[in-house]
Amino acid sequence: MRSTQIQVQDHPSGVVGPEHFRQVEVDLPDPGPGQVLVRNTWTSVDPGLRLRLRRHAPAGYFTAFPLGQPMDGILTVGEVVASRAEGFAEGDTVWHSFGWRSHAIVDATADAMNGVGTLRVLDTRDTPPQWYLGPLGAMGLTAYSGLAVANALDGGERVWVSAAAGAVGALATQIAVQLGHRVIASAGTAAKVAWLREVGVEAAVDYRTEPIGEALARVAPDGIDVYFDNVGGDHLEAALDAMRMFGRVAMCGSVSDYESTPSGPSNLFLVTAKHLTLSGFRGSLHFDLLEEMQAKVGGWLREGKIHYQESVYDGLDQAPAALADMLAGLTVGKTLVRL
């Protein structure tokens, strides 16, 4: 059995591009006892991959990708082609963590990515399989658990979500709306802002046409209670300025500095002055919330209360370009590669 896979050829020092990767064919063995062979059909493209393309990934995070090796730890959906593992049969749709390749041998009992990447049969009777890489998978879990760690599942407050038309942001925004918050959303194009205005937010702003701090002061002059931070840098600084007393920040990511030198907020004393809580979190470490999230978000999706967008790239060879486009802000919703 031959499998096509993407490998890292070179660590990017600035903006990532297809030149940092290569596509190779490798031999796959037959599945052994307890293993399944999966033909991958959808694979995920995430900003966190850029952190793992550094020589050393941030401490505590998923590990850096070694050069010239398969890229393990990327969420993926596929179909079981052959199984020697109990509970998995030919034809099952599954998720696992061996993405950016056409086929994978997966050990059915091996825990992967804190659970979100452990081999699992998916119910696709009423659900498109790729939703399990988006709203019903790690993206939904990240959005939902971020609001949970910020103690914001009860509604009734003003919440700002940045990168709000992206995979996590679009879900955090709409979940917050469904929970009864007044939501401010920010994104980087007029089209994204227009889309956000249609999903029930109080205001949507374009950080590329107006300094984000000024935009926040204009649309939320009374301040914000909760900030769901996907961006870091100047956005986090603006949030600290805009925060009300006892505000909370869910620190989901800082995509503005994944490809450049980070610049921290210059106003950190406001955390003390306003008695703020800044909570870093990893969606994958809140696996216990998966079923609760799937029930709520799945219901809102089917009722048409949450809208899901995706940017689909066809063919494994397009995965590096998809990553570069996503980091440049050229994609909307969840960025995926269809194999």
Ligand SMILES: NC(=O)c1ccc[n+]([C@@H]2O[C@H](COP(=O)([O-])OP(=O)(O)OC[C@H]3O[C@@H](n4cnc5c(N)ncnc54)[C@H](OP(=O)(O)O)[C@@H]3O)[C@@H](O)[C@H]2O)c1
């Ligand atoms: N904590 C966790 O467990 C966890 C899990 C998944 C993802 N994350 C984090 O969540 C964030 C969003 O991830 P995602 O998968 O949903 O990606 P995404 O939002 O679909 O794509 C990234 C987006 O970031 C925006 N962006 C890029 N550079 C920016 C800059 N300098 N300033 C402001 N915005 C910028 C772009 O949108 P614009 O057009 O709006 O600029 C881009 O589309 C990332 O920080 C990621 O690392 C965290």
